[in-house]
Amino acid sequence: MDAAMMETSLSIPMPPAVGNSSNALSSGNCRGRPDGLLSTMEDSTDITHGCGNASDSEEDRCSDSDFGTSKLGTKEYWEDAYQRELETFKDIGDVGEIWFGEESMSRVLRWMDKAKIPENAAILDIGTGNGTFLVELAKSGYKNLTGIDYSPASVELARNVLQAVDVSDVTVKEMDFLNCQGELKGFDVCIDKGTFDAISLNPDNTKEGKKLYLEALKVALKDKGFFAITSCNWTKEQLLERFSEGFEFVQELPTPSFQFGGKTGNSVAAVIFKRVH
Numbered sequence: 001m002d003a004a005m006m007e008t009s010l011s012i013p014m015p016p017a018v019g020n021s022s023n024a025l026s027s028g029n030c031r032g033r034p035d036g037l038l039s040t041m042e043d044s045t046d047i048t049h050g051c052g053n054a055s056d057s058e059e060d061r062c063s064d065s066d067f068g069t070s071k072l073g074t075k076e077y078w079e080d081a082y083q084r085e086l087e088t089f090k091d092i093g094d095v096g097e098i099w100f101g102e103e104s105m106s107r108v109l110r111w112m113d114k115a116k117i118p119e120n121a122a123i124l125d126i127g128t129g130n131g132t133f134l135v136e137l138a139k140s141g142y143k144n145l146t147g148i149d150y151s152p153a154s155v156e157l158a159r160n161v162l163q164a165v166d167v168s169d170v171t172v173k174e175m176d177f178l179n180c181q182g183e184l185k186g187f188d189v190c191i192d193k194g195t196f197d198a199i200s201l202n203p204d205n206t207k208e209g210k211k212l213y214l215e216a217l218k219v220a221l222k223d224k225g226f227f228a229i230t231s232c233n234w235t236k237e238q239l240l241e242r243f244s245e246g247f248e249f250v251q252e253l254p255t256p257s258f259q260f261g262g263k264t265g266n267s268v269a270a271v272i273f274k275r276v277h
């Protein structure tokens with residue numbers, strides 16, 4: 001299996017961004033295991049990436065009615081998932097899913113190193129899940145770390161995972177990023193790995209959710225602060241459109257690519273933006 005396949009847990013090749021009735025996160029194609037093995041979800045039937053074709057207009061590609069919704073967009077789903085993972089962690093010390101695999105963290109860490117992000121930079125992990133990214137950031141020397149998640153079980157799991165590897169002085173808070181009342185601000189770097197994807201899948205309010213996300217992100221980041229997003233539901237082009245206002249594109253981080261039907265595509269997009277006023 002080549003690197004692109006390993007990255008996204010596919011059992012068959014995934015076509016470049018084409019369809020729009022479903023998406024990779026909702027079909028479970030974004031999950032990786034700490035050991036590098038990858039898992040698929042039982043309802044993995046459709047394997048499209050993003051919500052449309054790059055040649056279409058933003059309206060055509062990303063209209064909210066076109067974007068499939070999923071239980072992965074609900075708080076109940078994540079609370080159940082992290083309750084189970086918390087129990088497993090307490091039983092056998094397995095941290096659970098590493099979304100998009102280990103490399104998804106390494107590539108952001110390599111970028112942070114190259115960009116000379118100082119060790120005392122204030123870093124926010126939006127939707128921290130099991131807190132593994134916070135652990136990796138701490139291991140890389142970053143000292144001013146905050147993780148938030150709206151799932152209480154995720155927060156407990158992340159705290160347990162950090163404690164298990166003797167990482168202290170990391171703030172992990174239960175908080176809905178879409179309703180954080182300006183409490184999150186002054187960050188030099190905001191990291192998102194799969195959270196904007198999940199928010200985009202919310203069956204109730206995807207359009208409003210994406211708007212609130214953008215607003216919260218603008219408040220959270222300092223001027224010239226960086227936003228590092230890894231997504232399997234949105235292509236680079238779609239992310240550039242989503243984060244065009246108030247953000248400047250810095251660079252795309254290379255992710256494994258694959259070929260299908262004469263086209264080349266990426267299964268995961270990793271993009272860095274800078275907050276500008």
Ligand SMILES: C[S@@+](CC[C@H](N)C(=O)[O-])C[C@H]1O[C@@H](n2cnc3c(N)ncnc32)[C@H](O)[C@@H]1O
Nearest residue numbers: 078099127128129149150151176177193194195
């Ligand atoms: C695909 S998981 C990714 C978790 C983690 N970033 C990782 O890479 O392992 C999405 C995460 O976003 C969290 N999440 C979704 N919507 C959220 C919101 N509105 N506020 C805070 N966390 C949210 C979920 O609880 C879940 O932990």
